[in-house]
Amino acid sequence: MTIRIIQDNCIGCGACVIACPFGAIMQADAKAFISEACTMCGACLKSCPVNTIVRETAEKKVSMDKAKADYAGVWVYIEQTAGRIRGVSHELLGEGRKLADAMKQELAAVLIGDNVAALAKDIFASGADKIYLVEGAEYSHYTTDAFTAALHDLITTYRPNVLLLGATNDGRDLAPRLACRVGTGLTADCTGLDIDAGTGLVAWTRPAFGGNIMATILCPDHRPQMGTVRPKVFKQPVPDYTRTGEIVNIASKVNTENIRTRFIELLQVCTTSCNLEEAEIIVSGGRGMCSAENFQLIEDLAEALGGTVAASRAAVDAGWKPALHQVGQTGKTVGPKIYIACGISGAIQHLAGMSASDIVIAINKDPDAPIFKMADYGIVADAMEVLPIMLEELRNTKAG
CATH class of the missing domain: 3.40.50.1220 (TPP-binding domain)
Structure with missing residues (x-):
C-alpha cells in the first residue's frame, strides 16, 4: 500500500504539508511531494481540497508478482569465436547448473553465430538441458546491434528468470544494452553467485569501493535477473558427453540494414x-x-x-x-x-x-x-x- 500525490493535479496550496504529523510532505516548485518518511497514516488524504492525494492498494504489486511468475529458467549466454567456446561460458554453465537445481528450474544456453550447431555437444556436456540456437551470416562476427536484437527477441518470447553472461569485452558491451532494452537491472563483474534464503532470488556478489567490501545485490522487481561474471572466478565443470538435450532452432529476425557496423578486417593486436x-x-x-x-x-x-x-x-x-x-x-x-x-x-x-x-x-x-x-x-x-x-x-x- 502506498500514498502518492498526482502531480498534474496538485495546486501547491500546502494544506497537506500542514496536515502531515510526521513532516513527510514537502513543497518545491509549487508542488507537494511525499518523502520516504511517510508512514501511510492517511492524515493528508482529507486535507487536499482538490483530492489529488490517493492511496494505492497492493493490486499493482499483485499484478507485478503475477508477471514475474511467468519468468522461469536459468540462461547462459555462450560466447564463441572461431568455432570454439570461451572458457567463461563453460564456467557459467557449471554455476548455472547449481542455480537451476536449487531453484528447481531448467538450465538453457543461448548460442548465436554462423554455423555453430556443432558446439551443442560441448554445451550439453557442461550441464545445459536446452539450447536456443540462432544462426545466420549476420552473426559471423560479434556486433552490438545484431546480438542485442537476437537476445532481446529470445527474452521477450521465452521469458527466462535468470541470465548469466561473461564479464568479457563482448559481454560487458552486450549486457547493459540488453538490460536497458528489456527494462531490468544488471549486476556487473560478479565474483559470487548464490540463492538468497529469504527471497529465493539470485544473490549477486561483487567487489565494491575499490575491492574493500563485497556487496550482495538482489533484483526483486524486474525480470530477468541479469549479471555478468568475471572469467576464472569459477572452475569449469567436468564435461559429461553422455548428456543430451533439446535444441530449439530460432529463425533470425535481424535485418542487416539495422546493423550499424560492418566487419571489414580482423587485426591481431594481441596474440x-x-x-x-x-x-x-x-x-x-x-x-x-x-x-x-x-x-x-x-x-x-x-x-x-x-x-x-x-x-x-x-x-x-x-x-x-x-x-x-x-x-x-x-x-x-x-x-x-x-x-x-x-x-x-x-x-x-x-x-x-x-x-x-x-x-x-x-x-x-x-x-x-x-x-x-x-x-x-x-x-x-x-x-x-x-x-x-x-x-x-x-x-x-x-x-x-
Whole structure:
C-alpha cells in the first residue's frame, strides 16, 4: 500500500504539508511531494481540497508478482569465436547448473553465430538441458546491434528468470544494452553467485569501493535477473558427453540494414600472450621490477615455462606493459595453475584478480608484503636477482 500525490493535479496550496504529523510532505516548485518518511497514516488524504492525494492498494504489486511468475529458467549466454567456446561460458554453465537445481528450474544456453550447431555437444556436456540456437551470416562476427536484437527477441518470447553472461569485452558491451532494452537491472563483474534464503532470488556478489567490501545485490522487481561474471572466478565443470538435450532452432529476425557496423578486417593486436583468462601459467611483474627493461626477465621466464606475461596496475600505470596485461580489480581476473608474482606487494585490488590461482609463487624483497599471505611458495629476495637464476635452472633442465 502506498500514498502518492498526482502531480498534474496538485495546486501547491500546502494544506497537506500542514496536515502531515510526521513532516513527510514537502513543497518545491509549487508542488507537494511525499518523502520516504511517510508512514501511510492517511492524515493528508482529507486535507487536499482538490483530492489529488490517493492511496494505492497492493493490486499493482499483485499484478507485478503475477508477471514475474511467468519468468522461469536459468540462461547462459555462450560466447564463441572461431568455432570454439570461451572458457567463461563453460564456467557459467557449471554455476548455472547449481542455480537451476536449487531453484528447481531448467538450465538453457543461448548460442548465436554462423554455423555453430556443432558446439551443442560441448554445451550439453557442461550441464545445459536446452539450447536456443540462432544462426545466420549476420552473426559471423560479434556486433552490438545484431546480438542485442537476437537476445532481446529470445527474452521477450521465452521469458527466462535468470541470465548469466561473461564479464568479457563482448559481454560487458552486450549486457547493459540488453538490460536497458528489456527494462531490468544488471549486476556487473560478479565474483559470487548464490540463492538468497529469504527471497529465493539470485544473490549477486561483487567487489565494491575499490575491492574493500563485497556487496550482495538482489533484483526483486524486474525480470530477468541479469549479471555478468568475471572469467576464472569459477572452475569449469567436468564435461559429461553422455548428456543430451533439446535444441530449439530460432529463425533470425535481424535485418542487416539495422546493423550499424560492418566487419571489414580482423587485426591481431594481441596474440595468445595476452589471453590471460585462458592461460595455465602466468608470470606477473609489479612495481618491484623497477623499469620496462627489466620486464624482459618476466617475458623470458614466461617463454621458458610456456606461460603468459601479466602485470600489476602499478606496472601498467608506469607504462611498462599495456593495459591488456593488467591483472586485478580494474584489470583481468585469472585462475591459472601457476601464478608467479615478481615484485608485486599484493594490494587487495591485485589479489582480487588472481586469488583463484591454484599455486601462487611470490618473489618480493619485503618479508611483510601482503602477497606472501596468499602465496603457496615465497622467496624473500630481489626479483632481479632471483629470475636469472630460475631461468638458468630451467634452461639447464631443458638442455638435460
